[in-house]
Amino acid sequence: MKTPLCERFGIEYPIFGFTPSEEVAAAISRAGGLGVLGCVRFNEPDELDAVLEWMHENTDGKPFGVDVVMPAKIPTEGSKMDLDAMIPPEHRAFVERTLDDLGVPQLPDGGDRVNTGVLGWLHSVARSHVDIAMEHTRKYGQIKLIANALGSPPEDVIGIAHDNGVAVAALAGAREHALHHLDAGVDIVIAQGYEGGGHTGEVTSMVLWPELVDAAGEAPVLAAGGVGSGRQIAAAIALGAQGVWMGTYWLTAAEYNLGAHKPGEPSTVQQALLAATSRDTVRRRIYSGKPARLLKTAWTDAWDAPGAPEPLPMPLQNLLVGEAHARISASDDPKVVAMPAGQIVGRCNEITPVEKLIDGLVSEYREAVARMNATLD
Amino acid sequence: MKTPLCERFGIEYPIFGFTPSEEVAAAISRAGGLGVLGCVRFNEPDELDAVLEWMHENTDGKPFGVDVVMPAKIPTEGSKMDLDAMIPPEHRAFVERTLDDLGVPQLPDGGDRVNTGVLGWLHSVARSHVDIAMEHTRKYGQIKLIANALGSPPEDVIGIAHDNGVAVAALAGAREHALHHLDAGVDIVIAQGYEGGGHTGEVTSMVLWPELVDAAGEAPVLAAGGVGSGRQIAAAIALGAQGVWMGTYWLTAAEYNLGAHKPGEPSTVQQALLAATSRDTVRRRIYSGKPARLLKTAWTDAWDAPGAPEPLPMPLQNLLVGEAHARISASDDPKVVAMPAGQIVGRCNEITPVEKLIDGLVSEYREAVARMNATLD
Known part of the structure; x- marks a missing residue:
C-alpha cells in the first residue's frame, strides 16, 4: 500500500489518522501511518506544548501532524x-x-x-496552536503536516508552514473549496464526503473524491468520510486519492x-x-x-x-x-453523548489497539486488490 | 471486468443499466451490459407489451431486465x-x-x-407489468431479471419469476432491508446509497455497499448510487460488490x-x-x-x-x-424540471452514445486496477 505520499512523509502507509488523543496519534505514527493530533481541545498554549513534547517522546522519531480549526476569514472576535x-x-x-x-x-x-474545547475554535487560540507546532518542528523536525479543518488557512500561516518544511492540508466538501485551497497555496486537499464525522457538505465520498481528484490536478487528495476498512482504502485509491484521512475509526481504539x-x-x-x-x-x-x-x-x-x-x-x-x-x-450515560462521528461508526464494534487496526486495514486492502485483479480478462 | 454475474446473465460486463427508455436499455444490452427497462411510466398493459416486443427486435437476442415499483404490502388502493x-x-x-x-x-x-407515469405506482398496475414480462420471457427467453425499486416483491411474484428462470433483485438502502429481501427469496441485493437518484436512505454508498455485501453473505450485491465512471465501478468491486447498477448516467445518453x-x-x-x-x-x-x-x-x-x-x-x-x-x-424550460437524478449528475456533461459510455467505463476501470497494482509492495 504505497503511494507517492509515503515517500514524501516518510511513512509506511498512506493512512492519515486524525484524533484528539495524543495516545492514539502516537500509536498511528508508530504503526506506520501519520498520526494527526486535533488541537481544538487545547485552550492554553502550555497544554499543547506539553502534549507535543509527549508526542515527541512516544513516536520513536516518526513523523506526525497537527490539525487546527482556523477560518481564513477572521470571525468577529473579542473577549x-x-x-x-x-x-x-x-x-x-x-x-x-x-x-x-x-x-x-x-x-x-x-x-x-x-x-x-471552546476557545480552540477562536482564531487567536488556533493561531497560537500553529506557533507552538512550528516551534516543535524547528526543535525536533517531526511535525510534517498541518491540517485545517475549516476553510483555507490564512496566507501567512501557509507561508510559515512552508518555511518550516511543513506541508499544509485543508478539508474540502465541494469542488469550489478545493480550488480555493489550492489557489491559497494548500499542498494537499482532504476531500471529506457527506458521510464523514464533523463538518461535511452534501456531496458524498463516492462522488466527491474523484471530482476533487480531477479538480486538484497534480496536488494529492486524501479521501475522508466513510473510511473504516481496507476495502474502503482500496476504493479511495481506485477513485484516484493518494491516501485516506480517517477520524471516527480511531475513537474505539484501545489507546x-x-x-x-x-x-x-x-x-x-x-x-x-x-x-x-x-x-x-x-x-x-x-x-x-x-x-x-x-x-x-x-x-x-x-x-x-x-x-x-x-x-x-x-x-x-x-x-x-x-x-x-x-x-x-x-457524565456516564451512553444515551446522552455529544460527539462528532461519521456513518462508519457502524463498523466500530470492538475496542482494538491501533496497531491491530492498521494491520487489519493493510491486509484487507491487499485482498481487495487481489479481488479486482481476478476481474480482469 | 468479469464477475460471476457475467456468466450467470450471459453478459460481457457486470454493468446493470436502469432506464425508462427502451432505446437506451436496448443499447446497454447490445453494448455488453444488462439494460433494465423501468416500467413505472406504462399505464396500459398494451403499451408495455409493445415496448418489450420492440426490445426483443432491437437487442440481437441479448438479455435484458425490467424494473417495476411494487410494494410487498399492498397499499390502500381503489379506483x-x-x-x-x-x-x-x-x-x-x-x-x-x-x-x-x-x-x-x-x-x-x-x-x-x-x-x-402515475398509475404505474399502483400495485395492480405494477402486477400487470410482471405478468407481461413473464409472458415475454416464456416467448423469447431474453428477460433475465426483474428488479423491484420499492421493498421486497410479493412472495408469489418471486415464485413466478423463479419458475420462469428470471432472477429477482430489489433495492435496499439499509442492512435491515437487504436481510428482509433475502428472507423473502430475492436473489440479488441492489445497495442504493444516499447519493443515488430516486428513492434512497441516509447511508451513503461508501458505507452501505460493504455493509450490505457483508450482510448478504453468498448473495451478490449490485452497487448503486454515485456510479458514473470506471473508477467508481472499480470502487464498487473493491468494496465487494459483484457489479454496478447505474441510472442517472444514462439520462444524457444520445439514445x-x-x-x-x-x-x-x-x-x-x-x-x-x-x-x-x-x-x-x-x-x-x-x-x-x-x-x-x-x-x-x-x-x-x-x-x-x-x-x-x-x-x-x-x-x-x-x-x-x-x-x-x-x-x-x-414544457421547454430547463430551470423547471421534475426529474429524479443522483449526485453523479455532475459527471453528465455531454450527450454521448451508450456504446461510447460503456467503452469509457471499461477502459477507466482497467486504469484504476492498474493504479491499485502500482501501490502493492
Missing part, C-alpha cells in the same frame, strides 16, 4: 465576555433545561472546566482515553459508539454552528424536538454548548 | 377517483399556483395525458429520447442535467411521497419555500403531482 453577551437568554435556558431533563449532572468542580470512564472499561462515549449502527448519526449545526455529523443521541434528539431553538452561528454555538459538552463528557 | 378524493384541496391549489408562477403551460391536448425536445437537440431535461453539478440535487418526498433524490430546480425550490404544504404519503403524492409532471415534461 469571551463580549461573545457571551451575543447569546440569547432563551438559548441558554433551553440548554440548561435540556441538560436537566436528560439528567446530566453539574460538573464536580463547579464549572472550572466550562471552557474545555483512546479521553472522556469519563471506569478503570479498564470503555468510556461512556466509546460505549455509545460501539452500540451505534451506520444509521445512528445526524448532520446538524448544533455542535459548532456549521453542519457537522454527530452521533445521534438523546442530546441531538432534544435539538430536533419541536420548540428547540435554531442553532447560533459559529463561534457562538460553541460558546453556548461548551459547558454542556463538558458536563456531558464528564 | 383513481377514490384516491383523488383523499387529496386535500389546498395541495391541489398549491400545485396549480406553482405551475402558473413558474410559467408551465397547460398540456396541449387538454389533459388527456394527466395519468402519464435517450423521452421528454420534450426540438429535433436534433438535447431535451429540456437533458439540458438541465448537462448544466447541473454534483451539488444540484435534493432529497425530498415531493416526487412520490417517499424520500427520493431529484434534480434541484425551480420546482423543488417551490416545495422548499415557506408556506409550501407537506408532501402527501405514497401513492397520493404521485396522483397529486402526476399532471404537474406531465405538464413540466412537455
Whole structure:
C-alpha cells in the first residue's frame, strides 16, 4: 500500500489518522501511518506544548501532524465576555433545561472546566496552536503536516508552514473549496464526503473524491468520510486519492482515553459508539454552528424536538454548548453523548489497539486488490 | 471486468443499466451490459407489451431486465377517483399556483395525458407489468431479471419469476432491508446509497455497499448510487460488490429520447442535467411521497419555500403531482424540471452514445486496477 505520499512523509502507509488523543496519534505514527493530533481541545498554549513534547517522546522519531480549526476569514472576535453577551437568554435556558431533563449532572468542580474545547475554535487560540507546532518542528523536525479543518488557512500561516518544511492540508466538501485551497497555496486537499464525522457538505465520498481528484490536478487528495476498512482504502485509491484521512475509526481504539470512564472499561462515549449502527448519526449545526455529523443521541434528539431553538452561528454555538459538552463528557450515560462521528461508526464494534487496526486495514486492502485483479480478462 | 454475474446473465460486463427508455436499455444490452427497462411510466398493459416486443427486435437476442415499483404490502388502493378524493384541496391549489408562477403551460391536448407515469405506482398496475414480462420471457427467453425499486416483491411474484428462470433483485438502502429481501427469496441485493437518484436512505454508498455485501453473505450485491465512471465501478468491486447498477448516467445518453425536445437537440431535461453539478440535487418526498433524490430546480425550490404544504404519503403524492409532471415534461424550460437524478449528475456533461459510455467505463476501470497494482509492495 504505497503511494507517492509515503515517500514524501516518510511513512509506511498512506493512512492519515486524525484524533484528539495524543495516545492514539502516537500509536498511528508508530504503526506506520501519520498520526494527526486535533488541537481544538487545547485552550492554553502550555497544554499543547506539553502534549507535543509527549508526542515527541512516544513516536520513536516518526513523523506526525497537527490539525487546527482556523477560518481564513477572521470571525468577529473579542473577549469571551463580549461573545457571551451575543447569546440569547432563551438559548441558554433551553440548554440548561435540556441538560436537566436528560439528567446530566453539574460538573464536580463547579464549572472550572466550562471552557474545555471552546476557545480552540477562536482564531487567536488556533493561531497560537500553529506557533507552538512550528516551534516543535524547528526543535525536533517531526511535525510534517498541518491540517485545517475549516476553510483555507490564512496566507501567512501557509507561508510559515512552508518555511518550516511543513506541508499544509485543508478539508474540502465541494469542488469550489478545493480550488480555493489550492489557489491559497494548500499542498494537499482532504476531500471529506457527506458521510464523514464533523463538518461535511452534501456531496458524498463516492462522488466527491474523484471530482476533487480531477479538480486538484497534480496536488494529492486524501479521501475522508466513510473510511473504516481496507476495502474502503482500496476504493479511495481506485477513485484516484493518494491516501485516506480517517477520524471516527480511531475513537474505539484501545489507546483512546479521553472522556469519563471506569478503570479498564470503555468510556461512556466509546460505549455509545460501539452500540451505534451506520444509521445512528445526524448532520446538524448544533455542535459548532456549521453542519457537522454527530452521533445521534438523546442530546441531538432534544435539538430536533419541536420548540428547540435554531442553532447560533459559529463561534457562538460553541460558546453556548461548551459547558454542556463538558458536563456531558464528564457524565456516564451512553444515551446522552455529544460527539462528532461519521456513518462508519457502524463498523466500530470492538475496542482494538491501533496497531491491530492498521494491520487489519493493510491486509484487507491487499485482498481487495487481489479481488479486482481476478476481474480482469 | 468479469464477475460471476457475467456468466450467470450471459453478459460481457457486470454493468446493470436502469432506464425508462427502451432505446437506451436496448443499447446497454447490445453494448455488453444488462439494460433494465423501468416500467413505472406504462399505464396500459398494451403499451408495455409493445415496448418489450420492440426490445426483443432491437437487442440481437441479448438479455435484458425490467424494473417495476411494487410494494410487498399492498397499499390502500381503489379506483383513481377514490384516491383523488383523499387529496386535500389546498395541495391541489398549491400545485396549480406553482405551475402558473413558474410559467408551465397547460398540456396541449387538454389533459388527456394527466395519468402519464402515475398509475404505474399502483400495485395492480405494477402486477400487470410482471405478468407481461413473464409472458415475454416464456416467448423469447431474453428477460433475465426483474428488479423491484420499492421493498421486497410479493412472495408469489418471486415464485413466478423463479419458475420462469428470471432472477429477482430489489433495492435496499439499509442492512435491515437487504436481510428482509433475502428472507423473502430475492436473489440479488441492489445497495442504493444516499447519493443515488430516486428513492434512497441516509447511508451513503461508501458505507452501505460493504455493509450490505457483508450482510448478504453468498448473495451478490449490485452497487448503486454515485456510479458514473470506471473508477467508481472499480470502487464498487473493491468494496465487494459483484457489479454496478447505474441510472442517472444514462439520462444524457444520445439514445435517450423521452421528454420534450426540438429535433436534433438535447431535451429540456437533458439540458438541465448537462448544466447541473454534483451539488444540484435534493432529497425530498415531493416526487412520490417517499424520500427520493431529484434534480434541484425551480420546482423543488417551490416545495422548499415557506408556506409550501407537506408532501402527501405514497401513492397520493404521485396522483397529486402526476399532471404537474406531465405538464413540466412537455414544457421547454430547463430551470423547471421534475426529474429524479443522483449526485453523479455532475459527471453528465455531454450527450454521448451508450456504446461510447460503456467503452469509457471499461477502459477507466482497467486504469484504476492498474493504479491499485502500482501501490502493492
